[in-house]
Amino acid sequence: MGSDPKGCFFFVLDMIKKLELLDLININMEKFEGSKDEIKDQVSKILVNILEKSSKNEQLLKEDISFLYETRFNTGWFGLTLNEPINKVYGLLDEQQKKDLERLLSKRDIKSDLSVLTGFPREQISTTNDEAVSGGIKYHYGDLSFAGTRKLVEGLKLPETVNGTLNFWSIIKTDGLEGVELPKIVGGDLVLSNLDSAKGLKLPERIGGTLYLAEHKSAEGVEFPKIVDGSIDLVGLRSIKGLKLPEHVGGVVDFRLPKADIEELKKQYPNLKITNG
Numbered sequence: 001m002g003s004d005p006k007g008c009f010f011f012v013l014d015m016i017k018k019l020e021l022l023d024l025i026n027i028n029m030e031k032f033e034g035s036k037d038e039i040k041d042q043v044s045k046i047l048v049n050i051l052e053k054s055s056k057n058e059q060l061l062k063e064d065i066s067f068l069y070e071t072r073f074n075t076g077w078f079g080l081t082l083n084e085p086i087n088k089v090y091g092l093l094d095e096q097q098k099k100d101l102e103r104l105l106s107k108r109d110i111k112s113d114l115s116v117l118t119g120f121p122r123e124q125i126s127t128t129n130d131e132a133v134s135g136g137i138k139y140h141y142g143d144l145s146f147a148g149t150r151k152l153v154e155g156l157k158l159p160e161t162v163n164g165t166l167n168f169w170s171i172i173k174t175d176g177l178e179g180v181e182l183p184k185i186v187g188g189d190l191v192l193s194n195l196d197s198a199k200g201l202k203l204p205e206r207i208g209g210t211l212y213l214a215e216h217k218s219a220e221g222v223e224f225p226k227i228v229d230g231s232i233d234l235v236g237l238r239s240i241k242g243l244k245l246p247e248h249v250g251g252v253v254d255f256r257l258p259k260a261d262i263e264e265l266k267k268q269y270p271n272l273k274i275t276n277g
Helices: 005-019 036-055 062-073 095-106 110-118 259-268
Strands: 252-255 273-276
Touching (some): 062 095, 259 273
């Protein structure tokens, strides 16, 4: 299960600003000008400046902190946390610069940095499952997993934003999420692979990765996110009756349906990539 960093990077900012959650700068390589060597020089100068400030115990600016995390984790809004650093800017750093960046990040207080970047106080930022379900959390850093839980506590309010994957693998029935307020934004995947129906469930407005609904049988009464930057797994769907797909899907929408239904969906959603197995 993986997220599409490029899709998330370019599409998520409008939604973030609309929800008034974050307002971060973008330092993706497209923001730099010149040849590869010139861009590399620009990036190096920024990193050297930040390292010098840190060595003197000077307070880093918001732009400095944003540069560090965006460069390392390939994200313009902390919607993703990748296992491998594939960011174009990161790839321009030499081995010593990468070590310097890693060493600097390892010494920093993640909650303090996120507080600066998001504007939320530390007590509204979580980094563990226990913190995330304590209530009043605006932003969760990392993945959030309830993979061994069949039913969550009714009335549970999850963080407004989860920057990683949200995993409900073990929940089979809708009542397992009854009364649970899901995040508005999930930066990674939303795993509901064994849920037999999402009818009446208020899904996030935006998902940066893939939406897994493999056991979902009926689309009636399901309100999909407005935007899914990854793919949507609907291989268990038995009918397209009542199906209303998102405005944007960065990957594919995968079904196992009769050919006539697939052709109908392709006509109805010409901008989406509809696949059938």
